[in-house]
Every structure is written in C-alpha cells, then in structure tokens.
Amino acid sequence: MPDQLIYAIEVFFNGLMAGVLYALVALGFVLIYKASGIFNYAQGVMALFAAMTLVGVMEGQVPFAHLINAVLGTKVHHFGWHLPALVGIVSTVLVMVVLAWLVQRVIFKHLVGQEPIILFMATIGLAYFMEGLGDMMWGSEIKKLDVGLPQGINLWIDEATYNIFDYGFFIDNLDIVATIIAITLVGSLVIFAQYTKEGRAMRAVADDHQAALSVGVSLNFIWIMVWSVAGFVALVAGIMWGTKSGVQFSLSLIALKALPVLMLGGFTSIPGAIVGGLIIGVGEKLFEFLVGPLIGGATENWFAYVLALLLLVFRPQGLFGEKIIERV
C-alpha cells in the first residue's frame, strides 16, 4: 500500500477522534436549543467554567482567593487538600446544577416568550459574565487537569498497524477514551429522552408550551433540568479538552467550532450533532493533510466554516434538521 494512503488513514482516524470532541460541545447546544429555542452562546464558556471548577475543587483552591485577600488582607490560596477525581466531578456537577437553576431563575424566567434574538443576546451576556466569574473564582493561569484518564500513544494499535502496514499508527489513548465516553453519553441521552417520563416531558416542552402545561408539566423544572444536563455535557467536554491541552481561556472558543458542526447536523438533532462533529473533524484533518501543503497550510482555521457554508446553500436545515415545510 502506498505510504500516502496509509498516512491518510491515520489522519482519518485522528480526525474522527477530534470530531468526537466537537460533537460533545455541539451536543450541549442542541439540548438547550431543542427544549427552549435558546441558542446558548455560553456553552463553550460553560465547558471552560466546569473544567476550571473541577481543577479548583480537586486541587483545593480557595474560590475568589484574590478578592478575599485583597479585601481582608489575608493570604489564603489553598485549602491544602487534593481530592480524588470522582469527588471533584460530583462537586462540579452540583455546581453546574446550581448554575442552571440560577440561569433560569435570574435570566430566562423573565424572558419567556421573547424573540429568539433577545434570548441569544442574553446568552452572550451570560458567556462574558461566566468568563469573568471563572477568572475571579479560580484565576486566569493555565491549569493542568488530570482526572486519571490514560494519555499517550496506544501501543496495541501501534503494534497491530505496524504488523499490517509496516507503519505504526499514532492514536492517543485519550482520544479513544473520549470516544467511548461520548458514545456512552449520547446513548444515555437518547434513552433518557425516549424512555423516561422526564425525557417525554422535555420533548413535550420542546414542542408546545401550552400543551405541556395542560398535561401537568412544569416548564421551569424542565428548563432547569435541561440546563443542568447541558452543564454536565459541558463538564465532560471540558474534561476532555482540558486534559488534552490544559484548562485555559481559549477553551471557550471551541464554542465557535461547534457552530459549523451545528449547521451541518441541524440545531435540533442529537445524532446530527455527532455526525456533524465527525464530518468536521475528519474533513479538516484530511483537507489539511491532502490540500494543505499545496496552498500553504493552516486550513484547519477556516475549513469547517467553508464546508458549513457550502452545505447551507444546498440544505439550509442541515443534514438532520427538521424539514422546513410551510403549509399554505
């Protein structure tokens, strides 16, 4: 087999793994958009905030340390403990649930029935607020996140591929774990939406508010629940990205990469978010590999957006979005 093709196959698999991470972020968008029609610009910041909180809790950082020290003249920085990952994750989930409750209570409860653009603007405000809050609580330096996920080259794949192609593939263990977790997560979300009473209520709310009320569904409860689930998804995405490249503020920018994913997959489709993420991940890696050298590289920055634009021309509702049919 020619070398070029073997490399391309390796790039393809690496693209798939990167796509899984895009898909995870996009998934958070879809959940909230489906249930409340809100396009949550803050989803990326939520992932950042969740990851920061997780590191902070695990490392025993004192939240708002700078503020406390400045006001009280103390010098507290650390509680002096190191908690196991599981404790950190559970605490962070709790924080995200409280956050979901606050977001609903303070912002969106007062904006029910407003234009989508107003809801969208509110989430932009939320995004900047949370970025500031995260900075104030945990500081702005890049942090290392280690929850014990395996990292580094997968030797088994390396060896197996070496025996077949005479060339060992480099596949990161972390990417494999991320894929497994993403599949589990999506599976559970689908089961949750299809088979549980809360899931059924969620779909009901997504469809018609009045009707949902009339069958005894509390809109408020469902919205808080959906924001909590989105917060949980953000935490998972934050853990993956944070482990890969450190917890830093550029993490919030992955939200922008989720946009073309959503355009591809459709804003209302959970499987769409996954497939969209994979297409973007594979697409940009392969494009960089095959076409990049010819045009000077750095195509990964724009490829996803151009692909989404092209798709918009032919299928405005995305690959899996609900068909737009007006009855006249």
Next chain:
Amino acid sequence: MLSNTDGYVTEDGRTIGGVVMEMKNITLRFGGVTAIKDITFDIREGEIRAIIGPNGAGKSSMLNVVSGFYVPQEGEVFFRGEKRPALKPFEVARQGIARTFQNIALFEGMSVLDNVMTGRLTQMKAGFISQSIWRGKAEKEEVENREICERVIDFLEIQSIRKTPVSRLPYGLKKRVELARALASEPKLLLLDEPMAGMNVEEKEDMSRFILDVNDEFGTTIALIEHDMGVVMDLSDRVVVMDYGKKIGDGTPSEVRNNQAVIDAYLGVSHD
C-alpha cells in the same frame, strides 16, 4: 337552590352528584379591562356543564381561570370541597383537571400515541433510572399506562392513526387527538374549549357523540364552551350564559332558552 352535596336528576333522567368545582364571585381584569365580573357558578359530579355567550363574553377567560392559566384578582375557587390557592397551570393539571384548547395545542412532532401518552405523565411515579433501564416498577407502570391510552384511542376511534405524526392529520382529527390526550389522564374534570369550532356538520355530530359517550361511559364531569346553540342545548345538563363578562343566566337548557336576558343578549333588544 341546590345544596352543595345534593344531587339532581337531569331532563334525560341521569342522576348528577354533588359539587366538584365551585367558582365564587370571580372577577378577572386585564389592566383596565374587566373580562369577568363577579361570577358565581358550580360544576357538579357527572354533569355536562356548558358556558355560552356571544363573542367576547369572557367564556374562554372563565375556562382559563378554572384551568389555572389565569389567576383571578377577586373571588375564590373551590375544587372538591377545598379552597384552591393560586396555582400554576401544571399544578392544576396535576390535581386532575384536563383541558383542550380553542386553537389546538398538540405536540406536532410526536405521533398520536405519544401525544396521548403525555396525558399520563402526571401519573408516572417510577424513578428515571428505573425507567431508563426498563426494569421493575417502570415496566409495569408503562404497560398499565399504555393500556389506558389504548383504551382511550379505541374509544375515540383513532386506532388507524396511532402511529401517524400529528402534524399530518386534518383539523377534525387533531381535535379528537387532543380530547384523547385529555381523557388519558383520567381527569376528575374535563374542560373543552370550543370542541367543535371549525368543524363541518358530520364532524360536529361525531364530536357530540364522543362527548356524550365519554360522560356516559367514564362518568367524566365535563365543562365546555360552545358557540353552536343547537349543539349546546342537546349536549348539556346545565348552562351558564355570559355576556360582557357578567352571568346573565344559569339553568337547564329549557330554562335558559326561555330566559329574557338570554334572548336579548343573543337576538338584541329593540330600544323603542
């Protein structure tokens, strides 16, 4: 005057029980507009109670007060003998008051069966982990709920469209699906907001038959709003007549038909 616990016998010989729902001196305002002025009436167990009146009389507002979508500024609501505090619509629904809407509110993206199943949401008790893994309590519960829904679907003769997405159905069938969803919750009080609006004669006859059958078969207490006088007089046991937010008549269809105020409201009064 009937006492709250006494029943009465209808014109067609059915026995009606005590008061289920009592509205006392209800006044509802929207800003400066008074939609309902000091209205008192009751709904009794097992009866079909109609609210009629010309356009803008405040009938739908009244129904919305009963179902909790509007909270009146003045007056008291008693449900099954207890004073009801200002509840949210979903809390009222959980108490066993189901409703349909004038402009159909269905879950368009779901199938007919799924729509009807949402009517059982408030009755589901199993935890969501049990539901996710489909074991234990959840399984038994789902089967029971499904049986109730299938019975309702059977009853309303919509078996053939069970799996059809609601958005594909014609208007008349959508109205019937909405009724099915309300019935699936086995309501103690069923509110129908213009169940026959926009229907042709045949569909109206079907719907009337279903309403009578529901009342007869399940003993469901029904309160409905309707424009078509002929239908109302045939269906209902007692009628409240509203005009400009006030109650101008209350009684059996024949009583109401001979009430001068009602005749004036419907036919107009000459001012000579």
